[in-house]
Amino acid sequence: MDLKKQVDVLIIGAGPSGTVAAGILHKAGLGVQIVEKMRFPRFVIGESLLPRCMEALDEAGLLKAVEAHGFQQKTGAKFVWGDRVCDFKFSNQYTPGWQYAYQVTRADFDKTLADTCLEMGIPIHFETEVTGVTVREDGSSLTTVKKSDGSTEIIEARFIIDGSGYGRVLPTLFGLNRPSTQHTRRTLFAHMKDPFRQEADEPDRITIYVHDPKTWVWVIPFATGITSLGYVGSPDFFEKYSGNSAQQFKAMVYDEPKLKERFRHFEMIWEEPRLLQGWSATTEKFYGKGFVLTGNVTEFLDPVFSSGVTLATVSAQAAAHLVIRHLKGEQVDWQSEYMEYMQTGVDVFRTFVDAWYDGTLYKIFFADEREEDLLNKICSVLAGYVWDESNPFVKKSEKSVKALANYLSRNVVE
Numbered sequence: 001m002d003l004k005k006q007v008d009v010l011i012i013g014a015g016p017s018g019t020v021a022a023g024i025l026h027k028a029g030l031g032v033q034i035v036e037k038m039r040f041p042r043f044v045i046g047e048s049l050l051p052r053c054m055e056a057l058d059e060a061g062l063l064k065a066v067e068a069h070g071f072q073q074k075t076g077a078k079f080v081w082g083d084r085v086c087d088f089k090f091s092n093q094y095t096p097g098w099q100y101a102y103q104v105t106r107a108d109f110d111k112t113l114a115d116t117c118l119e120m121g122i123p124i125h126f127e128t129e130v131t132g133v134t135v136r137e138d139g140s141s142l143t144t145v146k147k148s149d150g151s152t153e154i155i156e157a158r159f160i161i162d163g164s165g166y167g168r169v170l171p172t173l174f175g176l177n178r179p180s181t182q183h184t185r186r187t188l189f190a191h192m193k194d195p196f197r198q199e200a201d202e203p204d205r206i207t208i209y210v211h212d213p214k215t216w217v218w219v220i221p222f223a224t225g226i227t228s229l230g231y232v233g234s235p236d237f238f239e240k241y242s243g244n245s246a247q248q249f250k251a252m253v254y255d256e257p258k259l260k261e262r263f264r265h266f267e268m269i270w271e272e273p274r275l276l277q278g279w280s281a282t283t284e285k286f287y288g289k290g291f292v293l294t295g296n297v298t299e300f301l302d303p304v305f306s307s308g309v310t311l312a313t314v315s316a317q318a319a320a321h322l323v324i325r326h327l328k329g330e331q332v333d334w335q336s337e338y339m340e341y342m343q344t345g346v347d348v349f350r351t352f353v354d355a356w357y358d359g360t361l362y363k364i365f366f367a368d369e370r371e372e373d374l375l376n377k378i379c380s381v382l383a384g385y386v387w388d389e390s391n392p393f394v395k396k397s398e399k400s401v402k403a404l405a406n407y408l409s410r411n412v413v414e
């Protein structure tokens, strides 16, 4: 397939945000082209999805292929601290919506999305990296891409969607990157053989273990029998462990009694665990003349509530609708209709992320008393329904979280 030199919308990146935007724009009859730096399948982190992203995948025409793939269904999220367990089931959530999502190996998930786009007739050029963009006065643009043979081409587009994830293409080119409000955190993680998973748990939801008040562990079982296991904490935590990364990881896993039991054979399917650090990032503006940013390029906070792919697909969905209107010549207020809308959802997650790390949420999740009605409202946030203003944990998230934590810990002397 030849690279098109002129398109209505050029999309940077074939991750979930790029492919969802492409599907919606293509269905609206616009000429779309995706350029993707890597060859697929490629690894990326972000394996636990939330129910809200199913709506975006569906609208983009991508859901059937995802459902057909046979990924592990995810029906909730379980939080464990010592012997205390808080098990959220999406079927109990307050906001009407999807009651499950999936636990996915991202290489396979993202390839499924990309293949489906290709089947729909959307061109995707892999190993094609955006290296420069010039936006003209009228909002149309010239994008320079570098191909795998080192040659460059120019693509003219009426509009650009930047879904480049950790690549942060347009914020970097246009100087829009801003420091995050989050502390720098690190993860060490691996894909593991998990022959004893049935002894420990059912595989139909993820488990988050509180290792210590600032360090947690994800356990994400896949349909293949392999499980993703990752420690997340401040860099200091990891410095305590010596040896090579595999030895460090094994020692950490064995420091958590339930994980030591479950992963007693400790067999990684990778040669060594992978390390990531300092992923939180934000951007001054999520839009500009002739372009909009979607997914991780906007703001990424923290993985504890698995919000990344959901915010990526929901932002792509919202941006695609606005691009369609804009290219029809309609007036779009990008600030209120896009940036503030997305920021509302991100801010609800920010409240929860901050309340997780400062311990406020533990007082709710691991309280002796359970306020089921309120937990079901929190469950909707954890399902990604962070725009439902009838939910007090959305509308006044900070106040509601603090009030409930105070109420539940009223008899606890600290």
Ligand SMILES: Cc1cc2nc3c(=O)[nH]c(=O)nc-3n(C[C@H](O)[C@H](O)[C@H](O)COP(=O)(O)OP(=O)(O)OC[C@H]3O[C@@H](n4cnc5c(N)ncnc54)[C@H](O)[C@@H]3O)c2cc1C
Binding pocket: 012, 013, 014, 015, 016, 017, 018, 035, 036, 037, 038, 044, 045, 046, 047, 048, 049, 050, 128, 129, 130, 131, 163, 164, 165, 166, 167, 168, 169, 187, 276, 279, 294, 295, 296, 297, 300, 303, 306, 307, 308, 309, 310, 312
């Ligand atoms: C430790 C950790 C754990 C996480 N766990 C979860 C989780 O459980 N659930 C969850 O939902 N999210 C999770 N996330 C977040 C998740 O990784 C991202 O939110 C998600 O991948 C964002 O999707 P995206 O489409 O915006 O970008 P990506 O998935 O990163 O896709 C962007 C694509 O753009 C391409 N690209 C980059 N630069 C260029 C360029 N110059 N030219 C062309 N193409 C380019 C890349 O190759 C890539 O394929 C986690 C993040 C971290 C750090």
